[in-house]
Amino acid sequence: MAPGVPAPHRRSLLTFAGALGVGAAVPGCGPESTIAVGGGGGGGGTTLTAVIGYGNDGSWDPTQTASAFSMAANNHLYEGLVDTDPVSRAPYPALAVALPADPRATRWRFDLRRGAVFHDGRPVTADDVVFVFDRVLDPGTQTLVKGFFAPWLESVRATGPRSVELVLRFPFPEGLSRLTLAKVMPRHVFGRPGAWDEAIRGLAVGSGPYRQTAHHPRSNTAFEAFAGYNGPLRPAFRRMNWLSIVDAAPRVARMSGAGAQIADNIPYADIGRLRDDGLSVAGGSGMNNLFLMFNTRHEPFDDVRVRQALRYAVDTDKLVRVALRGHGTPASSFLDEGHPAYRRARTVYTHDPDRARALLRAAGVKRLKVDIMSVNVSWVVDCLPTIKASWDAIGVRTTLSPQETTAVFTKLDQRRDYQVVAAASNPGQFGLDADLVMHYNHGPRNLWTGYARWAGDPVARGLFADMDRATREPDPERKKAMIQDCIDVVAEQGVLYPVVHNELMTAWDPRRLTGLRAQPYPGVNLLRAKWI
Incomplete structure (x- = not known):
């Protein structure tokens, strides 16, 4: 066992990784949106049901997990200073107001979005940003994302109540896209004793467009639109229910006629049948x-x-x-x-x-x-x-x-x-x-x-x-x-x-959802989805 890495954290790292998902592009940041722009949609109060072919019982700690299910969910629950287009991976400001003018500079300064609040109603502050980066860069705390930051990022400090400065060891423009991996988490929640263990088990409090309303390991995780969200990706669905169905046959059966609108990890043998049923099925090639x-x-x-x-x-x-x-x-x-x-x-x-x-x-x-x-x-x-x-x-x-x-x-x-x-x-x-x-x-x-x-x-x-x-x-x-x-x-x-x-295949119902195309890595991204 690697020093300082508790076994429950480490088991989560590759749990169910390797899925293929569906994502949403940000206008002006790369290819056409993988899920069309949201904004209420025609579904009214209808719950979107997604079927995920991987377990939801891996770690939910954003600094630790590589679980396909929880990583995809966390993209809906949390924000980084910067997030990325899910296909081109081009960076765009999320909690930050703007990107640095010079990505090759060794100091990046960010102002936080005014009015940004966590799901418990507390405001997002510079201290929360520093709290997360302190954990990521702490030599005594081994996290999965540490290796993506420690070689090039020296420190992060608050320069005001809603402003931070990142100090780089050397110019590293690639790091801008990596900021999406440092999800900003509330110090008042996760700074409590034992809270990181709760995060592993499913505690999720972020500032993203959706908030978690229920979490049942090996069964499902439920979400609803967060009324306090004031960021760029307004939620289109009032509620979402993501089902964890690891076995292929029941996952396909749920998609083919039992009320789900989207499912990932479709077996190759079932592609033709699902298309015959009127569903769209597509894949994306990448590092899987x-x-x-x-x-x-x-x-x-x-x-x-x-x-x-x-x-x-x-x-x-x-x-x-x-x-x-x-x-x-x-x-x-x-x-x-x-x-x-x-x-x-x-x-x-x-x-x-x-x-x-x-x-x-x-x-x-x-x-x-x-x-x-x-x-x-x-x-x-x-x-x-x-x-x-x-x-x-x-x-x-x-x-x-x-x-x-x-x-x-x-x-x-x-x-x-x-x-x-x-x-x-x-x-x-x-x-x-x-x-x-x-x-x-x-x-x-x-x-x-x-x-x-x-x-x-x-x-x-x-x-x-x-x-x-x-x-x-x-x-x-x-x-x-x-x-x-x-x-x-x-x-x-x-x-x-x-x-x-x-490539792993994703299926969706084109009669209910629009603008979908596959992305070449695990999970689903519904941040710009809408009903037809």
């Missing part, structure tokens, strides 16, 4: 991926040749064709092929069973038996038989152990021994820039590096130093090249690396 992670303290997976052999053995074309029904691509980089920083990695694991056998022989490995511990996300489970068949074909006797996602990460948190983990991930839910994506999965104190027992490896230490230099590089093109070089190291080592990038 199936990855394999090796325990480098468990022989022979400490040998890079063994890790490479097992990766070369996987028939990724068949996996995409059979398990994903064409809705994916074999990984040719840590980044997906549509990413603006994408470059084909120097090591690409095309299906090559002869090379796989040769690598195992070179490593002196015979009669290898491997157990794959996997999450039970439906599309991941669909991929497992192809991986097993591929490994069996090169003489590696393979067993599959799919289980509840929380069970997998509980075992990882408890430092139990394992050989290989197969799971879903989508760093893109936090942001688009390649530096952020890399730091999500790699770093000396990174959760995932700890799971893989890799942080002390000499190659890993060199990688982390190179990543730090890339973060500080002021020239954008040089920075891009440096990050690509780091990705080449990650690809060659194959410790934690994607097998395929895929």
Whole structure:
């Protein structure tokens, strides 16, 4: 277990991450809105029902969570100083009145929106902003978002009752978009003893356009429009009810005729039937991926040749064709092929069973038996038989152990021994820039590096130093090249690396909602939705 990270926090980090959602663009900040502009709509008092294919029982603490459900919900409940368009990720002022005039400056000053209040009616102040950033930057408090801020952000201070100044260690314009990850939370609520534990369990008090009215883990979370909200994204729905339905069949059934207007994580096999029922179904390609992670303290997976052999053995074309029904691509980089920083990695694991056998022989490995511990996300489970068949074909006797996602990460948190983990991930839910994506999965104190027992490896230490230099590089093109070089190291080592990038499908009723299109990361965003 990483120092200072309580197990309940850590289990939440990747719980049910890897969904695909629907989002809303902000006018003037990028592509056409993914959900049309709201403003009351024609639904009157009708409750919008959304079906989410992931659990709502992960952490709800915005500084800790990577849960697809709670991250999406928190975007409706909380605001950052700056938030981002959910597709282009272009920043726009949320609680702040305006963006800094010069993103390359090392001091950013923000004034807070006049009249902004939290859901309990108390005003939002500069002290609340400082309270959250103090937690994020505190060396003694390990949060998920710390790694996205600590390398470049030195401090945050109040300069008045409704104004703050951020002091940067060096120019870092990419940080402006990351401010959406520091949701402003009321000090008077979350500064109480034990309140952060309550946040993990579902306590949510923000300044966003919706407020939480009910939360039932493993069942549903309910929202209503917040009458005190005076920001730019006026709520269109008087009430919303988000259902957590992890199993595919009941989730699809609820969408196909039981009153839901939108559902994510639609199985590929059901796309045609839902379209025949008059529903719109679409996906978006991005960083969503199936990855394999090796325990480098468990022989022979400490040998890079063994890790490479097992990766070369996987028939990724068949996996995409059979398990994903064409809705994916074999990984040719840590980044997906549509990413603006994408470059084909120097090591690409095309299906090559002869090379796989040769690598195992070179490593002196015979009669290898491997157990794959996997999450039970439906599309991941669909991929497992192809991986097993591929490994069996090169003489590696393979067993599959799919289980509840929380069970997998509980075992990882408890430092139990394992050989290989197969799971879903989508760093893109936090942001688009390649530096952020890399730091999500790699770093000396990174959760995932700890799971893989890799942080002390000499190659890993060199990688982390190179990543730090890339973060500080002021020239954008040089920075891009440096990050690509780091990705080449990650690809060659194959410790934690994607097998395929895929799209997950979202369905909605075009007779009730308008302007929808898919976004390439988990959850749904209904901040600009409206009834037809």
